[in-house]
Amino acid sequence: MAVIGDLFLVLGGLFLFLGALGIVRMPDVFNRLQAGTKAATLGALGIIAGVFFHHPGWWAKLMIIALFVLITSPVGSSTIARAALSAGIRPWRERGEDEGEGA
Amino acid sequence: MRRFALIAVGIFIVWLALAGRLTLAEVVTGALVAAGVAALSRHHLALLDDIRLTPMLPVHLARYFWTFFIALVGANLDVARRVISPKPDIHPALVEVRTALTSDLGKLWLANSITLTPGTLSVDVVGDVLKVHWIDATPGRDMEHATRAIAEKFEARLKGFLS
Known part of the structure; x- marks a missing residue:
């Protein structure tokens, strides 16, 4: 049990690290949010799962934490993205692509 | 009540x-x-009125979460791959998706699902159109392609218990 728990903890940490790396490497706010939101969500879920295997008695509390993360994290990033768009930030585009089409 | x-x-x-x-x-x-x-x-919390309370609700929820969980894991592997590739492999665009869900909670739920699945991030909702940032818009940027690729899978599940 403890080994499975450790495995989940490491996996969760790995995804959180990738999320952070994504925030550094992506070119604009929208792509950064993409990396940040998804990786951070699965990272958090991984760590929650890891804690569950170490302390199975906490399952109910862990479920609530997981649900909370699942609801707030997409709402937060959508809100930031919406604010960025209405503040006039245009999404980054590949070079060589013709401008003017799309939003 | x-x-x-x-x-x-x-x-x-x-x-x-x-x-x-x-x-x-x-x-x-x-x-x-x-x-x-x-x-x-x-x-x-008028939002809660949008949920259809039927005996089938737990079944619909379970099916939704199953679809959702697979998409979430896929999303992470997808983003992880893009993040660690030497030159970020992204072809982003803002696309529009038309949803068949009419209730506020339905649209909220769909928008959140979209945000947590591969390469898509909900940016705005106006009427029945969701604005979505798509990290790899190669399947097509028009509304039909985007709707099919992004929204339909979840919509089918959500329609079971939301209008």
């Missing part, structure tokens, strides 16, 4: 989960608190 019951049951379950033990004192306090919170908040 229906809204009151939904909120009260929800709060009661959360209470018991946080309490972590089923003693009489916890159950009674939890029930009182749940009733109080529900009475205070029911006028503000």
